[in-house]
Amino acid sequence: MRRSTPRLLSSSPNICIVGGGAIGLSSALHLLQSSPSPSITLVERDSTYRVNSAVLSAGGVRSQFSLKENVECSLYGLEVFKKNGLNDLLKKANPSASPVDLQFMNGGYLFLSSTPSGSSCLTKNLKLQKSLGAANTELLHGEEVGREFPYLNTEDLRMGCYSKDDGWFDPYSFLMGVREGIKPRIREGKKLTEIETENNKITRMKIDGEWQAFDFVVNATGANANSVIDKIPNIRRLPVEARKRTIFHFKCKDVPHPDPTSHIPPLTVDPSGVWYRSTSALTSESSGDFICGCTPTEDDEQDAERHTDDIDPDYSLWEEVIWPKLYERCEAFGGAKVLNQWAGWYEYNVKDQNGIVGFHPDCSNLILANGFSGHGLQQSPAVGRAVSELVEDGKFRTIDLDRFKFERFEEEGGLIFEEGIV
Numbered sequence: 174m175r176r177s178t179p180r181l182l183s184s185s186p187n188i189c190i191v192g193g194g195a196i197g198l199s200s201a202l203h204l205l206q207s208s209p210s211p212s213i214t215l216v217e218r219d220s221t222y223r224v225n226s227a228v229l230s231a232g233g234v235r236s237q238f239s240l241k242e243n244v245e246c247s248l249y250g251l252e253v254f255k256k257n258g259l260n261d262l263l264k265k266a267n268p269s270a271s272p273v274d275l276q277f278m279n280g281g282y283l284f285l286s287s288t289p290s291g292s293s294c295l296t297k298n299l300k301l302q303k304s305l306g307a308a309n310t311e312l313l314h315g316e317e318v319g320r321e322f323p324y325l326n327t328e329d330l331r332m333g334c335y336s337k338d339d340g341w342f343d344p345y346s347f348l349m350g351v352r353e354g355i356k357p358r359i360r361e362g363k364k365l366t367e368i369e370t371e372n373n374k375i376t377r378m379k380i381d382g383e384w385q386a387f388d389f390v391v392n393a394t395g396a397n398a399n400s401v402i403d404k405i406p407n408i409r410r411l412p413v414e415a416r417k418r419t420i421f422h423f424k425c426k427d428v429p430h431p432d433p434t435s436h437i438p439p440l441t442v443d444p445s446g447v448w449y450r451s452t453s454a455l456t457s458e459s460s461g462d463f464i465c466g467c468t469p470t471e472d473d474e475q476d477a478e479r480h481t482d483d484i485d486p487d488y489s490l491w492e493e494v495i496w497p498k499l500y501e502r503c504e505a506f507g508g509a510k511v512l513n514q515w516a517g518w519y520e521y522n523v524k525d526q527n528g529i530v531g532f533h534p535d536c537s538n539l540i541l542a543n544g545f546s547g548h549g550l551q552q553s554p555a556v557g558r559a560v561s562e563l564v565e566d567g568k569f570r571t572i573d574l575d576r577f578k579f580e581r582f583e584e585e586g587g588l589i590f591e592e593g594i595v
């Protein structure tokens with residue numbers, strides 16, 4: 174684990190984090206590793222997390238990305254979520270914090286390709302992932318996919334990339350565990366109504382009716398990212414829109430499994446864009462429980478201007494898009510019965526679908542941690558650590574996220590595209 178050694182701050186800054194979801198809580202947790210501790214106010218509008226994206230997510234962590242920064246962020250995420258990383262951080266922040274069980278399931282990720290270009294992408298990306306430390310990932314050619322996963326129809330497949338160290342966990346336990354653990358070390362607020370600035374710097378914010386002064390402000394408001402920006406005069410908005418994603422939970426008997434005792438089908442990303450994963454191991458006694466979803470086409474994206482409180486699922490996706498593709502890939506999925514469905518909002522960066530991390534160029538003490546476009550949960554440990562580095566040193570110390578700065582949107586060739594957006 175690339176640990177950040179506790180830093181000695183020359184004075185104790187006063188920081189406000191707006192948004193108490195995955196990114197906000199991780200920022201607070203990492204900031205609390207410093208000595209002397211900064212003073213932190215965490216503003217979360219809804220402590221029940223009813224529409225919080227992390228809680229409504231698939232909880233997945235994967236090292237399979239095409240950009241160096243994304244691979245590095247997820248590898249640190251795996252250390253925090255999978256090993257004892259989170260409990261180590263919690264203990265340092267508050268020695269009496271209770272340990273958290275994230276229920277990490279080491280099911281792996283499997284990306285499938287049916288075209289030569291898809292296969293060369295997987296091959297190129299694997300090289301990068303291995304060079305950065307993703308040791309347990311391998312390419313499977315045509316019939317090897319079928320041997321490893323006999324329930325898949327592999328007729329049209331050319332290749333699969335299977336990362337065995339990846340998996341998924343319970344995001345609600347993460348949020349509640351961190352929030353409870355750091356509670357004695359922070360102040361909490363609920364409603365941010367006004368922001369005052371002077372010389373392109375935030376000076377005071379009105380929280381729950383009271384004006385408070387801060388040295389730094391962190392925007393960690395997920396799909397609602399412009400709610401903070403819109404309270405600050407004369408600064409550029411973020412290219413972040415709320416985009417709805419629906420997840421279906423289905424049960425399915427008779428899914429063939431290769432191992433007589435137990436096998437966890439990995440989170441599988443089909444070439445069609447449909448993905449699915451098990452919620453438990455498949456055994457000869459149990460029928461499979463799965464969750465699944467898909468990436469809508471640009472035309473099918475739900476109106477981004479809709480309020481993010483609306484989390485009604487898009488029911489039609491099951492019959493019209495997902496079920497036919499599942500059946501094509503695995504005959505047993507033809508007998509799937511939907512048990513439940515829910516939806517949440519991606520904090521979608523419409524320019525290049527990658528995070529925006531760094532100081533806002535129009536507001537010198539506003540730190541942006543936005544726009545992760547569906548991979549922010551797994552990146553939250555790395556982004557939280559990056560936020561703490563910006564507060565302490567004004568620059569990144571561990572993972573260099575310089576290419577994620579806001580300024581890239583106006584630089585020629587500044588956009589950075591990720592091939593592995595799901």
Ligand SMILES: Cc1cc2nc3c(=O)[nH]c(=O)nc-3n(C[C@H](O)[C@H](O)[C@H](O)COP(=O)(O)OP(=O)(O)OC[C@H]3O[C@@H](n4cnc5c(N)ncnc54)[C@H](O)[C@@H]3O)c2cc1C
Nearest residue numbers: 192194195196218226227230231233395517548549550551
């Ligand atoms: C269906 C679905 C599946 C996903 N699957 C995955 C996955 O498998 N792996 C993965 O890594 N990511 C996944 N994601 C994406 C992931 O959930 C997000 O990237 C991540 O939650 C972003 O963290 P965040 O803290 O920025 O936002 P959130 O977790 O949404 O937290 C933002 C918080 O800010 C609060 N807030 C907003 N505005 C204000 C305001 N003005 N004042 C005070 N508080 C405010 C909100 O109430 C919320 O609690 C998925 C998302 C969805 C919707």
